[in-house]
Amino acid sequence: MSGPISPHATSKWNKIGHQLFSFISINWRAIPLTSLEVVIRLISGTTNDQGFTVTAVKDGNSYPTGIKITKKDMKALHIVRDSFHGDWNYTIKPQPT
Numbered sequence: 001m002s003g004p005i006s007p008h009a010t011s012k013w014n015k016i017g018h019q020l021f022s023f024i025s026i027n028w029r030a031i032p033l034t035s036l037e038v039v040i041r042l043i044s045g046t047t048n049d050q051g052f053t054v055t056a057v058k059d060g061n062s063y064p065t066g067i068k069i070t071k072k073d074m075k076a077l078h079i080v081r082d083s084f085h086g087d088w089n090y091t092i093k094p095q096p097t
Contacts, residue, residue, distance in 0.1 A: 023048055
């Protein structure tokens with residue numbers, strides 16, 4: 001089994017997000033993040049000399065809150081825990097067929 005390797009002392013490691021963040025933060029340095037629209041505009045304006053570009057869009061969907069997940073629902077998930085802090089670092093894989 002292969003998968004992303006999380007650096008120690010991190011959670012929710014995302015290799016793409018990690019590579020993007022330095023360019024995004026350079027692009028928005030010293031600009032107040034006053035609204036979602038400002039954040040989306042700044043992220044979408046991120047580029048570099050090698051042709052790297054970023055696209056960001058607002059997710060306008062509504063999502064329900066307050067949903068209770070049962071212990072049975074949790075047990076049914078195919079969770080693969082990382083060997084380092086598996087309670088923080090894990091992958092939820094598709095259900096086996």
